[in-house]
Amino acid sequence: MPESVSTHPNVTQICDSLRARVDLDDDDRVIGTQNTQKPELYGWTGDIGWHVDNKGDVYFLILSDSTGVLFAEGETPISYSQGDVIRMNDFTRHRVEQNGLAVGLFMGAFEYGDDTKAINALTEAVSALTEQYKSNYDNAPRWEGSPLQDNECYIWHFDEECNYERTLLERATDTQGMILTCSHDGCTKPASEIDHHFPYMSDQNRCTTHQRGLR
Ligand SMILES: [Zn+2]
Incomplete structure (x- = not known):
């Protein structure tokens, strides 16, 4: 190994x-x-x-x-x-x-x-997993469904299927998509847990700090 x-x-x-x-x-x-x-x-x-x-x-x-x-x-x-x-x-x-x-x-x-x-x-x-994290971001296996890491976010490309893409924050700012953010009062961090009713509702979007349960 x-x-x-x-x-x-x-x-x-x-x-x-x-x-x-x-x-x-x-x-x-x-x-x-x-x-x-x-x-x-x-x-x-x-x-x-x-x-x-x-x-x-x-x-x-x-x-x-x-x-x-x-x-x-x-x-x-x-x-x-x-x-x-x-x-x-x-x-x-x-x-x-x-x-x-x-x-x-x-x-x-x-x-x-x-x-x-x-x-x-x-x-x-x-x-x-031996390669550089950012340059090989898409190919590296991950804990599927894991909380976001600090340099990640979910973006929504306004598609009707409401698929949102997990990506690097620095990459997301260059796209036309919308970065999903935490709905906790006053918080602007990327949401790690997405409201089940998204995009109709996003009240339950939570960043890793405000996420409930194990992480
Ligand atoms: Zn938050």
Whole structure:
């Protein structure tokens, strides 16, 4: 694992968030995925009890310098460490024993996994995490749905589907789009959490400071 992966802002973001969760319940000690079928950052801290995710074949690649054991019902336990890739059908009940935190790349879920395709995509994703953050912003995997980092924002291009794009703040100021901002009294920071009724309403837009819940 290239050393520079651990200092990529997307990786430090998820590590920091996991460190703040060590005393929470199992559900909150896992940072989950959006199942985009592209490499996504995810992680957990401490042991996670038996559960099923019921999505399909998934791949994960351990990025952090940490070790643990994956138990899946009816299978021999697998000890994992940095750089390992595991394929799992997550309809199978599973649990992990983990010392400290683990951060990995996740890819899935698939009805049938394709090992070659997955390994290629995961390898490219690792390489993207070794490159300069800003110049390779679009290609680097992230914790999907993560709170905005300080140099990011969402912009809306006034399209009817109301898609908003996550991008670098410095890039957004050059576009015709509208930067979504926090609706908390007097706050002008970019919104990290967007009102579910946007663009009809934006009262619930919140920056990372005024966002509720875990971040
Ligand atoms: Zn705010």
